[in-house]
Amino acid sequence: MRHSLYEADHEDFRQSVRAWLEKEVAPFHDDWERAGIVPRELWTAAGAQGLLGIGVAERHGGGGVRDFRWSCVLSEELVRIGASGVGFGLHNDVVGPYLQDLATEEQQERWLPGFCTGELITAIAMTEPGAGSDLQGIATTARRDGGHWVLNGSKTFITNGINADLVVVVARTDPEAPGSRGLSLLVVERGMAGFTRGRNLDKVGLKAQDTAELFFDDVRVPAANLLGTEGHGFAHLMQNLPQERLHIAVSAVAAAETVLALTVEYVTTRTAFGRPIGSFQNSRFVLAELQTEVTIARTFVDECVRQLDSGDLTATDAAMAKWWTTELQNKVADRCLQLHGGYGYMSEYRVSKAWRDARVQSIYGGTNEIMKEIVGRSMGL
Amino acid sequence: MRHSLYEADHEDFRQSVRAWLEKEVAPFHDDWERAGIVPRELWTAAGAQGLLGIGVAERHGGGGVRDFRWSCVLSEELVRIGASGVGFGLHNDVVGPYLQDLATEEQQERWLPGFCTGELITAIAMTEPGAGSDLQGIATTARRDGGHWVLNGSKTFITNGINADLVVVVARTDPEAPGSRGLSLLVVERGMAGFTRGRNLDKVGLKAQDTAELFFDDVRVPAANLLGTEGHGFAHLMQNLPQERLHIAVSAVAAAETVLALTVEYVTTRTAFGRPIGSFQNSRFVLAELQTEVTIARTFVDECVRQLDSGDLTATDAAMAKWWTTELQNKVADRCLQLHGGYGYMSEYRVSKAWRDARVQSIYGGTNEIMKEIVGRSMGL
Amino acid sequence: MRHSLYEADHEDFRQSVRAWLEKEVAPFHDDWERAGIVPRELWTAAGAQGLLGIGVAERHGGGGVRDFRWSCVLSEELVRIGASGVGFGLHNDVVGPYLQDLATEEQQERWLPGFCTGELITAIAMTEPGAGSDLQGIATTARRDGGHWVLNGSKTFITNGINADLVVVVARTDPEAPGSRGLSLLVVERGMAGFTRGRNLDKVGLKAQDTAELFFDDVRVPAANLLGTEGHGFAHLMQNLPQERLHIAVSAVAAAETVLALTVEYVTTRTAFGRPIGSFQNSRFVLAELQTEVTIARTFVDECVRQLDSGDLTATDAAMAKWWTTELQNKVADRCLQLHGGYGYMSEYRVSKAWRDARVQSIYGGTNEIMKEIVGRSMGL
Amino acid sequence: MRHSLYEADHEDFRQSVRAWLEKEVAPFHDDWERAGIVPRELWTAAGAQGLLGIGVAERHGGGGVRDFRWSCVLSEELVRIGASGVGFGLHNDVVGPYLQDLATEEQQERWLPGFCTGELITAIAMTEPGAGSDLQGIATTARRDGGHWVLNGSKTFITNGINADLVVVVARTDPEAPGSRGLSLLVVERGMAGFTRGRNLDKVGLKAQDTAELFFDDVRVPAANLLGTEGHGFAHLMQNLPQERLHIAVSAVAAAETVLALTVEYVTTRTAFGRPIGSFQNSRFVLAELQTEVTIARTFVDECVRQLDSGDLTATDAAMAKWWTTELQNKVADRCLQLHGGYGYMSEYRVSKAWRDARVQSIYGGTNEIMKEIVGRSMGL
Ligand SMILES: Cc1cc2nc3c(=O)[nH]c(=O)nc-3n(C[C@H](O)[C@H](O)[C@H](O)COP(=O)(O)OP(=O)(O)OC[C@H]3O[C@@H](n4cnc5c(N)ncnc54)[C@H](O)[C@@H]3O)c2cc1C
Ligand SMILES: Cc1cc2nc3c(=O)[nH]c(=O)nc-3n(C[C@H](O)[C@H](O)[C@H](O)COP(=O)(O)OP(=O)(O)OC[C@H]3O[C@@H](n4cnc5c(N)ncnc54)[C@H](O)[C@@H]3O)c2cc1C
Ligand SMILES: Cc1cc2nc3c(=O)[nH]c(=O)nc-3n(C[C@H](O)[C@H](O)[C@H](O)COP(=O)(O)OP(=O)(O)OC[C@H]3O[C@@H](n4cnc5c(N)ncnc54)[C@H](O)[C@@H]3O)c2cc1C
Ligand SMILES: Cc1cc2nc3c(=O)[nH]c(=O)nc-3n(C[C@H](O)[C@H](O)[C@H](O)COP(=O)(O)OP(=O)(O)OC[C@H]3O[C@@H](n4cnc5c(N)ncnc54)[C@H](O)[C@@H]3O)c2cc1C
Known part of the structure; x- marks a missing residue:
């Protein structure tokens, strides 16, 4: 069957991605599987290669093209060499859109350049020990206290959980609102007091991908780190x-x-x-x-x-x-x-x-x- | 999922086909199931409605458009009302291309107008009692005798087998050639001496579709009824x-x-x-x-x-x-x-x-x- | 795999059943498929052959052995010749136990001899147009009126529905009791006023088996026809x-x-x-x-x-x-x-x-x- | 469903096996998974517990009962605690019968006591890098040289491959005989010159089970180690x-x-x-x-x-x-x-x-x- 999704540009990009992966990833992935994580340097190298933030605006250091096919090429090439530990897809295709579409200009300026250089690795934290399929069961709370949200709770199974510098956390900001109402997105940053990580979970596969539990113990997240609209998290x-x-x-x-x-x-x-x-x-x-x-x-x-x-x-x-x-x-x-x-x-x-x-x-x-x-x-x- | 195969013209055609089928087919199909066959009049009515020979050249009375989507619309609409006995699809999409692509101009003139009016119902006969999946096992033979081919053998499971006026028969014209070589296509016409039909087979479903055995006993088929190239049947x-x-x-x-x-x-x-x-x-x-x-x-x-x-x-x-x-x-x-x-x-x-x-x-x-x-x-x- | 369920006696029985079926059933089953029913004479012949009521006490004319393997032999032999229209299994193995285990001695005397001779063909009627999987939805009612139950409602898909002389009907005798409570079993007999049958349903298969709708319109069923305990139907x-x-x-x-x-x-x-x-x-x-x-x-x-x-x-x-x-x-x-x-x-x-x-x-x-x-x-x- | 395979004795045995496994295996199996092998001491402890050679004659130190149900109990209990690395089943149920049924009395005396005490751990080596499903493709050869067989070739995927003291090796003793003919069984013992083992293979599961390649380089196997009949290996x-x-x-x-x-x-x-x-x-x-x-x-x-x-x-x-x-x-x-x-x-x-x-x-x-x-x-x- 002749497939026609990709155009010549995408195929050129594929060649360069493939070459880069052969050199920077393929020879080391087995080691990373043993280590349970990929090195941060891979991220910055990828950033330099233009593989991160393809869809991010050029003014923030991104590729400036919102065409999902570039991401597909990257995902496919990672898959083809079995590089299942490299979490670029989550970063680009899963977290990226939140930052691009929901972040204020100020937030974009703060986060997107690092997002694109690979200096800010991202994660998204919805799942909790007690709430996976049912997001309405989220128990992590963020209570407003002046210019901050005070975050408490824990998340689990978080991809890029060890490496992540920015974590989009789904928390309940309105304890009164029933079910899926009252949830909001907060960006928690590496180093915030009270934010700790559990061990890197031992999984059946995706051995080089760091998947971790995250704990929030009275983490004071600045109000400026609210992503999107309060209460519209779901x-x-x-x-x-x-x-x-x-x-x-x-x-x-x-x-x-x-x-x-x-x-x-x-x-x-x-x-x-x-x-x-x-x-x-x-x-x-x-x-x-x-x-x-x-x-x-x-x-x-x-x-x-x-x-x-x-x-x-x-x-x-x-x-x-x-x-x-x-x-x-x-x-x-x-x-x-x-x-x-x-x-x-x-x-x-x-x-x-x-x-x-x-x-x-x-x-x-x-x-x-x-x-x-x-x-x-x-x-x- | 948004599907985009059809254009506005096709959808218009669909409406008219649907209306016609509701009137001419739907109310009677149960009777035809009991009868085991659809009446010849349905074919001529369909011809008049422009449903036969959509892909046939206009000079032969056809629709003059080789765009498979028209056929698809017709097939789909027949299926939607459960009109599984109406063999237009076999006629248009299976036999049609043989006549359009392989027939000489003379043959086209002889057959295609009737094909389009519904006066000449067609069938194709490959399968034999002893050769279904394996067409190389075809045992029906056609021996050249002057200006004729003398056809002997039998075919089975032939759709439109009772109604058909023209049957494209696959026969072995070169007994020496091994396997799939040496097969040719001959058009057998209603009324040729030695051409008889068995009973209308009783099937699990497709109850209104006439499926029959065909017998050829020294049928003299004029050489002018050879379709395509001798020996190139396969x-x-x-x-x-x-x-x-x-x-x-x-x-x-x-x-x-x-x-x-x-x-x-x-x-x-x-x-x-x-x-x-x-x-x-x-x-x-x-x-x-x-x-x-x-x-x-x-x-x-x-x-x-x-x-x-x-x-x-x-x-x-x-x-x-x-x-x-x-x-x-x-x-x-x-x-x-x-x-x-x-x-x-x-x-x-x-x-x-x-x-x-x-x-x-x-x-x-x-x-x-x-x-x-x-x-x-x-x-x- | 060596199987050891059956003993020599069962295998002898199998031989005699097989011989009888070859003679009495196999040659005619195609006709019965066309007729949509098997003749009543088959039932009495089977009774004479000892094929009905194998588990019924000898004093009522039965085989006197409650060993399910005899029934299995009979079922298997019927299946082996494709005699899917012959409802002995329903009679022996499905309805039989109700009569044997729940009927009073008086009822047994009335019904079991005919059950064994094949003069009383039986059926069981649970399903209704509006209640199949959910028997709690049974809407057929029987209201007590002196020495009778007045039965109203309808049943559908009843095997042996046309031939049956005795029908065990599940009816709601206590309209107050919720769900599955309040159901009782009543034996309706051929000829009772108000008991009529719908047409023999046209099915995909089991063509020789009569399956029918039954209608009960103020049928007065004698109290003596209550089977088992009132309210314990479920x-x-x-x-x-x-x-x-x-x-x-x-x-x-x-x-x-x-x-x-x-x-x-x-x-x-x-x-x-x-x-x-x-x-x-x-x-x-x-x-x-x-x-x-x-x-x-x-x-x-x-x-x-x-x-x-x-x-x-x-x-x-x-x-x-x-x-x-x-x-x-x-x-x-x-x-x-x-x-x-x-x-x-x-x-x-x-x-x-x-x-x-x-x-x-x-x-x-x-x-x-x-x-x-x-x-x-x-x-x- | 009531199951009735086991008798009271088997169930008593089950209790004692279960207790023993809880103490001797369950707490350590995770360690053994990391080690890729179970310690030899486990084998001798099992021997002392009567778990090895249940079917071996008492005079050779075995349980003296050829009733496969004892083995089943042991297998089931190992499985129930996930002790997939413990190769008793292969030893008892796969290799055991070869020794019991094919070994001469002299061989039995040499091998079975150790088989039962757990001092002689066994393996069977059929598969080769080039011959798995097709045993006729076995390329390992044993050439007769005086009182010895000179064994050359290699085997792979051999369970208990690292721990094994006795390996039943399938070798081609008659190079002329076609296909499955000409194969014989030779018992290779730990320490024989020219017999080496490859690494413990890294598998998807059965992590504690040692699976290895075995190499035979001019290993001189005494003729007395031929098991069964020459040429009857298959x-x-x-x-x-x-x-x-x-x-x-x-x-x-x-x-x-x-x-x-x-x-x-x-x-x-x-x-x-x-x-x-x-x-x-x-x-x-x-x-x-x-x-x-x-x-x-x-x-x-x-x-x-x-x-x-x-x-x-x-x-x-x-x-x-x-x-x-x-x-x-x-x-x-x-x-x-x-x-x-x-x-x-x-x-x-x-x-x-x-x-x-x-x-x-x-x-x-x-x-x-x-x-x-x-x-x-x-x-x-
Ligand atoms: C390697 C890995 C990486 C992950 N990465 C992330 C991440 O980056 N961020 C993040 O937020 N989460 C992540 N997750 C979590 C993942 O999204 C959840 O595991 C998943 O949504 C299921 O939730 P659960 O594990 O709580 O299962 P449960 O919700 O407990 O479900 C258990 C079972 O019940 C079934 N079930 C649940 N509800 C129904 C229903 N209504 N009907 C029928 N069946 C039902 C489920 O299908 C499942 O089979 C990751 C998980 C893994 C394993
Ligand atoms: C209702 C109906 C209408 C038909 N209309 C026409 C028609 O108009 N014109 C016409 O020429 N024919 C027609 N046929 C015939 C149809 O094309 C053949 O029935 C079909 O090709 C199979 O051939 P067979 O019945 O001889 O089956 P066989 O070839 O005998 O096959 C029997 C089985 O063996 C399997 N088998 C065969 N070869 C292999 C293999 N190499 N490997 C694995 N499995 C194999 C088949 O898949 C099948 O399951 C019609 C058939 C039916 C039922
Ligand atoms: C040939 C024939 C002979 C029969 N003979 C007799 C007879 O002698 N006596 C008699 O009393 N009845 C008889 N029946 C009736 C038969 O027992 C019912 O058809 C059957 O119990 C299903 O009921 P229904 O047809 O009302 O289906 P419905 O109950 O309407 O079910 C429709 C579908 O919904 C599914 N469904 C229903 N409930 C659930 C649930 N909780 N969860 C998931 N899925 C569900 C069903 O599985 C089914 O797929 C006969 C039927 C046939 C076809
Ligand atoms: C953990 C482990 C433990 C083992 N322990 C032992 C041991 O103790 N001793 C020992 O001797 N061996 C052992 N084996 C080897 C095992 O028995 C072989 O792996 C197995 O017989 C398959 O052989 P193969 O790996 O060479 O596969 P191949 O024979 O190469 O087969 C490859 C594929 O082709 C298929 N195939 C082959 N022939 C046909 C055919 N005719 N038709 C259709 N499909 C076919 C197979 O089913 C398979 O899917 C072990 C293997 C493993 C993984």
Whole structure:
């Protein structure tokens, strides 16, 4: 299937990203997996390379183009080399839009330049130990005290949690307002008194990605760090979640393509019973089924990207893309691991890492069950 | 998901087709199901309405536009009212291209006007009792005898088999040539001596569609009825099968959309335990999953249609579209039937007919297993 | 896998049943499918053959053995020849226990002899147009009036609905009692004034089985026709549903075995590409998977039958057996139909009938969704 | 479902095993996972506890009972605490039978006492870098030289590969014999010159289990270490593989039960949207489906154990049990991980380890694809 999402410029950018990643990331990622984190220097190097803040205005040091395809290229290239620990996507595509769209000019001046140079690494903290799928259950509170908000509570599973310098924290600023009302976004900065981090969580995969708990103990956040409108936190999240989900879907498709390609190569070289194992009809059918679904997924996600860029992508579309592609990614990784036989179970084989990395995709960004709720609701059910 | 395949003209055409079908087809289709065939008059009425030969040149009485989207509109509208017995699609989209692309000017003049008025109903006969998936096993022979081919053999499962006036028959004209070589296409016409038809086969679904066995006993077919190049029959088939398969995929998606829509309506009105059955989370998830996959299928098939029209659609793409959408159609029909409870098993409920009609789609036009072979082969496996 | 449920006696019985069915049923079942019903004479012939009331006490003309395996043999043999229209199972295994366990001695004397001779064909009527899964929604009422109950309401989807002479009707005798309380069982007899039947419903399969709507318009049912304890109708149903569900599971496994066996035969004789189609690895794997699951299902259902006979079978076990085996039966029929290629879609091929007949099994006797509710509840969820 | 495989004695044994494991294994297994191996002391402690060589004759220090149920109890209890690194099962149930059934009395005297005390840890080495599924491709050779066999080649993926003192090696002793002919079993002992081990392989799961490559470089194996009949190696393997596969199936069912139980507990305590997450119908249905299949699997595997003990278990039965239960184990682990939300992806949660440990089960002991080949062949396909 001929795909036509990208233009020549994007493909040029892909080449330069690929070259940079081959040099700066690929040789070190295994070490970072062992370390459980990527070094801060990678971020500033990426900033220098123009990989951070592609969509941020030029006056703040960004790329100045709001075209989601550049982000997609970057995500895809990271995925292709298995660089699952490098949290640029969260920074650019998930946190970025909050800062670009909700921050005041003053805030933008404070934060965006560092965002683009890689000196300010970002994170977003919604989930709490007791509130994941159900954001209405958020218990972190921020009480107004003069020119500050006094923040108390804890967050968990926060991507870039150790490295982050700026954390967009969802907190309850109006304790009276029921459910999702009364939430606001506060930007907590590294070094604020009372803001501590838990350990870097040990995960099944995404080994090089720092994921952590964050604790807020009477953290005094200046009122000037309120992001967006007080009490509109939930609406702000709803506004940005489609892009976060599409970002996940884009990486899911790229991951599926990657593992499928390397498996096709594996099964054409590995032999058993005197034949390439890819020549057994079962292998052929399994791979043909996966190839079909990956092709279909690519077509759909490409269309979603177009519609995101044209402002047409609905929350329902994003939910569809998120659950379906991540389920597919997991299926592809699983079937491909099986086709590797015993080698598939060895950590040194890329397919085994792909399988472990894939598993979280159907969980974060809103679980796939929550995605089905969203789709179901859109059908009037 | 916003879909953008059709333009305003196509939508206008859709309205007129819909109106015509509501008047000429919908009220009678049940009778035709009982009769096992649609009346010839329907064909001439459709011809008069401009529904036959949309892609045929105007000088031969056709619509003069080779844009597959018109055919899609017609297929979709037929599907939407469950008019599974009306074989216009086979005529227009499957047989049509053979006549348009391979027929000599003389042949076009002889056949295309009747093709467009509906006076000449067409069929294509590849399958034999002993050769379905494997066209290389075709045993029907045509021996050259002066200005004629002497045709012997039999064909089975031929759509429009009873009504057809012109049958494109695949026959072996070179008995020496191995496998797929040596096949040619001959147009057999109603009334030729030695050409007889078996009974109208009793099928699980598509009850109003006449499907029959055809017998050729020393039928003398004039040499002028050879279609395309002698010995190139297999290549001609390969050329046209992608469009046939995409035609099936288009109808599969339309059928899935239709049954899904009527089921959503059913589950929002039917209650159990004091609630609409669509409000049970299981129903909601099942329907959300189907809605997602149908949306994805639609996006993919739309893209295939675009690529067919631009000449880019590959045999692999068509094979992917065919197996995946027909499997989906079956899944949708099955799950939707279940959601109807006992009513789903009653013939008077549309979902039960949709379920029966769907089942053949993964079989004809090349079974889904053969489609996977094609995809697998394209991957070098 | 060696199975050991049956003893020599059961196998002898199987032989005689098989011989009888070959003679009395197999040659005529196609006609009955067209007629939509089996003749009453079949019932009396079966009675004479000792096939009805196997578990009924000898003093009432029955077989006098409460060993569910005899019923299983009969069900299996009916299934093996595709005699899906013959409602002995419902009579023996579903309605029988109500009469045997709940009827007073006087009632038993009135009804059981005819039950065993086949002169009194039975049915059970729970479902109503507005209440299927949710029996608490039953709206049929019986108001006490002296020595009678005055019955009003309607039932639908009643198996043996046209032929039945005795119908166990679930009615609300206490309009005040909430939900499932206040239901009782009344035996309505052919000929009672105000008791009429709707048309024989046209179904997707089970074509020879009469399924009908029943209407009760001020039917005066004698108090002596109350079955079991007034107000305990729901408890009585709960008591008997496990056996009904196991009966369905037994037939599901037999059906799956049958269609699998005939398909194995088909694929070893049908050839394509110069080889039996069963020799393609995909066919082999599909059939090996089905064979495995059918073997596993047989082992499980055998164990359930043993536990039913020993009084250990729980409602949960029966629910598990019911949903899993009927889903399997449908899967087997579907995959086997596909392996028949175009022939699988022809009514004259047994696999197509098996596919149509299978579909209802996941719906009646409590839908598979309701079965999962039961299992889930047993897990404390 | 009431299960009846075990008798009171087995249950008593279970209690003592459980107590021992709680004390000797559970507190240390995490350390062993980090170490990649279990200490040899565990083996001798197990020997002292009577856990090794249960089926070995008493005169050689064993338990003297060939009743596979004792092994099952041990396997189940290991699985229940997640002690996936403890290779007693391979020792007892996979290697044991070779020594018991094929060793000469002299060999038994040499090896079985140490086998039972845990001083001689065993392994079996079939797989080679170039030959896994296809044992006919074995390239390791043993050339006869006087009273010795001179062994050359390498093996990979060998369980207990680092700890093993005795390795049953499959080697080609007759280079002329084609395919599976000409293979023999040789027992290679720790310390033999030319026998070296590669590194302990880094795997996705089974982290505490030492899996290694073995190298044989002109190892002189005394002729007295030939196990069984020269040239009958393949037949010997075929004889023992069913028990190996059933052993895997037993552990698969126990693992599935374990993860299911802990997930049921999790979902009844974790809340979202103000309700236990297990109360959402989707959770309930998923868990009910898994509970059903695990129950069915248990019933089937129990029956296989009975038939193994009575000598009736066929290679086909074992193949069915192996593929179906391991696929189920993986499905259960996957669905249960999902139900844990983000916590399921954290290494400290048992479900994540269960998921990683499960994955290999469909690969070793003969891949599930090979199992389907075996079943298919038994059907004459
Ligand atoms: C590696 C990783 C990185 C992450 N990064 C971030 C981050 O950067 N920032 C951040 O804020 N969060 C992050 N998360 C958290 C993530 O978004 C949550 O884990 C996720 O939303 C699920 O919440 P939970 O873990 O509390 O699961 P729960 O909400 O407890 O859900 C448990 C299970 O119940 C199901 N469930 C819940 N509600 C329903 C329902 N109504 N119907 C049916 N099923 C239901 C869920 O689908 C799930 O299967 C991350 C998580 C991981 C694992
Ligand atoms: C309603 C209906 C209408 C039809 N209309 C027409 C028509 O108009 N014109 C026409 O020419 N034909 C028509 N057909 C025929 C149809 O195209 C064939 O039925 C189909 O191609 C399959 O061929 P077969 O039935 O001979 O199945 P077979 O070729 O016998 O196949 C049997 C099974 O084996 C499988 N199989 C075969 N080869 C392989 C392989 N290499 N690997 C794995 N599996 C394999 C198949 O997938 C199938 O499951 C129609 C059929 C039906 C049912
Ligand atoms: C051929 C045939 C023979 C029959 N014979 C008899 C008979 O002899 N006697 C008799 O009394 N009945 C009989 N029945 C009726 C049968 O038992 C009911 O059809 C069945 O119980 C389902 O009820 P319903 O049709 O009203 O479906 P509904 O209850 O309307 O259910 C519709 C859908 O909603 C789903 N649903 C309902 N509740 C829930 C829930 N809580 N959670 C999730 N999903 C839910 C169902 O699973 C189903 O998919 C027969 C039916 C058929 C088709
Ligand atoms: C943790 C672990 C422990 C192990 N322990 C031992 C041990 O103690 N001793 C030992 O001898 N071995 C052991 N093994 C090896 C194991 O038995 C093999 O890995 C397994 O048999 C598969 O062989 P392979 O890895 O060479 O895969 P391959 O044979 O290369 O297979 C690759 C893929 O091709 C498929 N395939 C192969 N042939 C066919 C066919 N005809 N049709 C369709 N598909 C086919 C396979 O199913 C698989 O998906 C272990 C492996 C692991 C991972």
